[in-house]
Structures are given as C-alpha cells and as structure tokens.
Amino acid sequence: MADVARLAGVSKQTVSRVLNGTGRTSERTRRRVEQAIRELNYRRSGVARSLATNSSLTLGLVVPALDNPYYADIAQGAELAAWEAGYNLFLCNVFQDAGREGAALRSLEERGADGVIVDTPRLPDGALAELLGRYKAAVVIGREVPLEVASSIVVDDAAGVQLALGALHDAERRRVALLAGPDLYASSTVRREAFVRSERERGLFDPARVVIADTSPEASFAATLELLSRTPFDALVCFNDIMAAGALRALQVAGVRVPEEVAVVGHDDIPMAAWLSPPLATVRVPKREIGQRAVATLIAGLSGAANTRVVLTPELTVRESLSGMG
Amino acid sequence: MADVARLAGVSKQTVSRVLNGTGRTSERTRRRVEQAIRELNYRRSGVARSLATNSSLTLGLVVPALDNPYYADIAQGAELAAWEAGYNLFLCNVFQDAGREGAALRSLEERGADGVIVDTPRLPDGALAELLGRYKAAVVIGREVPLEVASSIVVDDAAGVQLALGALHDAERRRVALLAGPDLYASSTVRREAFVRSERERGLFDPARVVIADTSPEASFAATLELLSRTPFDALVCFNDIMAAGALRALQVAGVRVPEEVAVVGHDDIPMAAWLSPPLATVRVPKREIGQRAVATLIAGLSGAANTRVVLTPELTVRESLSGMG
DNA sequence: ATGAAAGCGCTAACAG
C-alpha cells in the first residue's frame, strides 16, 4: 500500500480512502491511485485489514460430513447468501468427530471469522455454548439452543413425520415400520417419538416395527433385512434418503416389490432420491433455504439483532416408492 | 496477550514463547503464564499472528460444486491430510461460476491462506495462472498446468476408459455407446478421445453412439432416451456416476434391461453407486487420495519443494450393471 | 480534500 501511495504521489491514507470508497477524494487523485494499483497489481491484505478493523467479512460454516448431499445443499444455500451479502464463507467439514468440531470452531475464531454457523450433533451443549460465546454472533442448525447462546434454524420434524404417515395411511398402509437413525441426532429422536405417538393414536403402533441403524446405506441395508425377517410390514419410513437407498436395495434383494408390497419414504430429498429405483418418495427439507436463512440470521446477528429461532416446515415429495405405478 | 503478560508478571514476549513452545522458558514461568491464560480464558489472535509471521497455517480448497459427491470425497481426503499436518482447510464452493472461482481465489489470498488447491474447469489458463501466482504454492486438480504455475494431480483418464472398454469387450459387447460430459471438463474430452481411438482400433467405432450431455441426471436421462431412439447399443459408458444414474433410470423407463440388454459403466465410484439399481459398475477414482496428495504436495511446495505432477490410476469396480446376475 | 501519527495483537531480532 505504501508503494501504491508513493507511485501515486499521495499518502497511504488516501489510498485507503479510495479503496474503501469512504470519505471524499478528488476525481483526479482517485484516478491516479487506481492507476497505480493496477500498475503494481496491488491487492490489499485482508489480514492487516482485519487486525485493524476487528472484522473480516468472513463467516464460517461447520458441518459434520460433506458426503451426505444433505449438508452439501445447505452449504450451497449458505454460500450463495453469503456471497450476495458480500461475505465470504469458509466451510469446515469435521468428518464426524466431536474433537474436531471444537477445533474447527476455535480455528475459525482465531482466523477472525465474524460469525459461525454450526450443524453439529456431537458437541455437547455446554461445550457448544462456550465455543459459540466467543463469536459476535452464531447460528445453530438442526438443534435447539438457548437464545442466549445463539440463533437456531430447525425443521419441524414432527410435521414431517405426520406428512409421511398421513400419506401412508391414505394409501391403506396399516403396518408402517420405522428405520430410525442413531439418537445422536436430535431430530432422529424427535421423529421417532412423533412416529410412535402418531401410530399409537391410530392404534397401529407395534414396537417390533421400529429399528435403529447408523446413517449409512450399508447399515440400513442390514437393518432392513433384519426387519424383514422379524416382522411383516407394508411401509417403511426412513431417517434419511441415504438410509432409504440401502433399504430399497435390501427390499429388492429380498424380492419384496416396492411400493406394491412395501412403500418406502425417505427424508431430506437429496438430489439422488429421484433417481433411485423406484424413485424415492421423501419428506422434502428446504436445505438451500436452511443455508440461506442461517446466513441471513447470522448477518442480522452481527449487526446487533437479537437471536431468533426459525422453524422451517418440510413437505412431502411423492414419488413412485410411495404412489405405485412403478 | 498484554493482559496475560501482566497477570503472569512477565513480558508479552515470554507469553509468546510459551504459546509457541519456542525458545527456552523456565518451568516456573511457564506454569504462571499457562495459569494466567487459563484464568483469562485467553485465545491468541491468528489474524495478528498471520500479519506478523506472514503465514497462517491455512490452506484453501476451491471446488466447483459440492453437490457432486465426487468433490465431497476429495474434500474429505484433503481435510484429513491438512488436519494431520496441523493445517486448517477452508473449503470454497464456487457453485459453477467462473467469476466466483476467481473471487474465491482472491479472497482466500486476502484472508492469508498460505496455499490453495483448485479443482476448477471453468477458469481459463491465463487467469488461473495469474491468480495462483500470488500464492507461495498451489495445486491444481484434474487439469494439466505448466509446472511453473503449480503442481497438479490428475487421473489417468485414458487408462480408465481402457479399463471400462476392456471389460465390456470381454463381456462381448460390440456396440458400446458413450454418454460424454461437456467439453468444459478437460477430462471429458480426454476420455472421449480415448474412447474413439480405442473403439476404432477394435474396428467398432460408430459416431452415432456418442452423445454429449450436461452432468446432471436430468440431462443424461434425456440424452439416453434420445440415444435409444437413434441407434442400437449394448453398453453405455458414462462420464460420471451422476449421469449414469440418470441413464439407468432412462433405460428402465424404456424397458431396457440392465445389464442383459445394455451394460452400464459409470465413472468416479461415488458412495451412491453401489446402491443404485442395479448396482453401478464404475471406474473408481481414488478421490480421497487425490485430496490427500493434493494437500501433501501443497505443503511440500510451501516448504520450497519444486512443483510436481502426480498421475493417479483408476480401477474398475465391477458391479451388476456390468456383470449380469441382476 | 489530504496528510501525520498512533495502534490493532502478534512475532523477530537483538540485548542483557
């Protein structure tokens, strides 16, 4: 910057003014400075700038596993919103490890991120609160946190379950099974409870039709086979689309026709869902919107807005795994 | 830091020494400093540190689209390697837009990233070279660049095509079609040329069996239908697994049995490939390794190593879409 | 409209 100032024959201050478009500068001076910048191919150091302003126009997003397209979509939504607001978004994938979730949060802080968005099932409430407390603002996705700690964006899980069960009930399915995810995910617990409650109200609940598995196709493949051997069912509600993919395959291998014999409903509506065979009906979560809202909320928080809680509503995407006509 | 120094009754310098484990410090002083740090819940500013040291222990990774699990896997590999080497990895998803690829590279630079890894088809060579020139080191994935510009990690695309075609030939397929990606992707061009060459050598090439489509399931679904209506074929080689998913669905809708009537081979081996129906045979690319090698190469470059070119070899993963016995 | 001085929080280089 000093070089630019020298070449343009002005002070560093003036260069700074031109760069920021702040204060007044005569047309002529500005031209000279801009020219010098171009000639020197100068680029200002965001690091020094951050140090001086104590702000970085940088946001962090911490997600547990990018290999689930669910998070990839959230990331894209966030990315887009951040970009439009003039912020940068740094994504930290923490690869399913609580220790690294903390480390990511700390390092984002050290690097001067103005705020963070976290979607992390693993970090205990206390640790999360402490880590987030160091930021000017923070948003938590998929998990309720006290408003003193951060804003949160969650999906109405119970509503999603009702949607799926309602449609299955309309399709005359009376023995609905649930392929739940691990309780590690708060939303899995919520959905399982909603499932139990709802089926019980209909007088259709049978605990033998509930099985818990890891969120991998492999695990849900195995769990589905086990379920098949254990008890009859005519519909299967899955914790997410990845698991549903494993389940579909298991049903196919077992010679069970979908949806004629067993209807299958996934959750999330990842891009692949429509291309499974049969195309997977699923509870659609507005992933992009989650990302966008998270960023919007975060930026609002940075300008002093109070923390809020946003609840998004899922929709049912009907496809052949539910509606028949394979 | 000044606060810590005061509380511990030492100079800032000593605190810095303790923090960095550099230089010698008496056991007693260190204890006192550590105690003070804990009491004040102090955390050092990476921003100031970067400004002073002109290094940030931060790496950037720029990918075109996280919604393709291919990139997600590369990111995970990179993430892991960076973590183990004590570096942070900031991921920038640039959402299929050349302008933002440049913007991401610039902002990473401004934020003080020590080096970057880019996997970007869109940025023209010249612009890429200029942008990368500002970093101490850089690695390009999936694209050849002059060694003066950066190191590169590429996959032997021609070998992958040979693998697929060899297996199809062994399976007595004599009318192999190619569902290519846009030429935007250098590797698509390379593979298409390898395909043409190879089939021609066998005396089996027919240009009518080559079709180009966008890398989405929708586009490849449509392209496959069109191909079906245009010319007979008994095998289909796809640019990637995402496209293969669309193709599988098209074949199914058209009532074509896979693999009995048409064998299908994808590319990349994304996690979902094994769960499509039928499970998708595919040219397996060592995605995790690409990420790891990229980071290793980058870190080597940061310590002054000369740029290198790494060529990784793909393998064929045989599954039912190729081997029969649906 | 522009410049000079001070300081953001840290490390580097030198003393002691």
Next chain:
DNA sequence: CTGTTAGCGCTTTCAT
C-alpha cells in the same frame, strides 16, 4: 532464561 524495540499492513483519529 527474559525483556526491549521494531514492525507486519491496514484503519482510525485528528490536523491541516
């Protein structure tokens, strides 16, 4: 083993 002095590249305040 520890403290002192500069200075990283920018913005902020106050003059002019």
